[in-house]
Amino acid sequence: MTRTRFQSGLDELKGRLTEMSITAERAIDLGVEAYLGRDADTANEVFKVERATNSAEREIDQLAIDLLAMQQPMAVDLRFITACMKINADLERVGDLAVNIAERALAEINRPKMQLPADLGRMATTAAGMIRRALDSFVDANAELAEAVLIMDDAVDRMNKEIFVSMASLMRSNPQAVDQALDAVVVARALERVADHATNIAEDVIFWVKGKDVRHGVAEQAS
């Protein structure tokens, strides 16, 4: 009976974390949409969504601590719960990065519009996709999918470096583009950090799943 309550607590934890991930991904999508579309309403929506991730983070943390306190967890559950706490912290930071992007969106609104040689839309799609896949790998306990996330991170790092180099070159040749190019650099770095958080999550999943492999037999219960 207690075991069942514990088990449903684990399920709730996984469900809450999945919701949190959808919210964090949405914050990034909205932030980049606000930046590319110069849309203050969408930027303000990001600030609202980020406050929601902050409350969700605290609640998820408390849920995890309550589960740890509820009974002597088995090793496999322990790894699952501690992985949840780490993933939770990463997702909350993704919300912070969405706010950084939304701040740049608001700054851009007052500036002349400029076509920049920086495909931030594509970079955002890749970074947000990494968050989604990292969470999918977590929900499905799929280490292979988690490893695919690590490979995507290299692509995002490359995009960030390319944008850095091309924005520096633009600023040298056109001083009037400095503010807009600088904002693009900041947005690209924020997206690169989103990808880093997805990578952290994927690494936690690999650690958790490998722990399960070692402890074969009790492995199924937490998945």
Place this chain on the structure above:
Amino acid sequence: MTRTRFQSGLDELKGRLTEMSITAERAIDLGVEAYLGRDADTANEVFKVERATNSAEREIDQLAIDLLAMQQPMAVDLRFITACMKINADLERVGDLAVNIAERALAEINRPKMQLPADLGRMATTAAGMIRRALDSFVDANAELAEAVLIMDDAVDRMNKEIFVSMASLMRSNPQAVDQALDAVVVARALERVADHATNIAEDVIFWVKGKDVRHGVAEQAS
């Protein structure tokens, strides 16, 4: 007897985390020293120190998980151990940020030296000092000291914004300063994120200590 072994495990956890914090702080100091002094040897030292923080992070995590598995922890110990895991993750990220700074140091070596209106040395001292105080507040379970860290974070945010504005202005007026000014912006943002991690740690300490206050009586054992 088991309780004593658990207690010494908690002490070891605290000791390892304190070492980790000293190492992370050193990585930041070295990174900024390498950047300001254009010194490749010091930059390479940062890469070595960062690898050490990566191994330390994994060991500290394992130690925390082993403690959670060892016995049914009391609420106060549970909060302490989970706070350690969060602080550990923050300190590892500080190491990553030191690497970002060291990379900018290596990039600067090939560029003409330039006097920039950006006091990154002062900003680094403040950010590294925040890490030290955050850890002191943790070791002493001192919520007041932790709250002082939160106030310092506002000062670092201000320095970051000032550097951003003055570097943008420099780039507009002197296109030849673009690369150096852009590096200064990246270093300033890295330091601002170091300060954010110190803030996260301080918040964890406040949460942990307040948990102790509520659970008066059993409060002393984990301190």
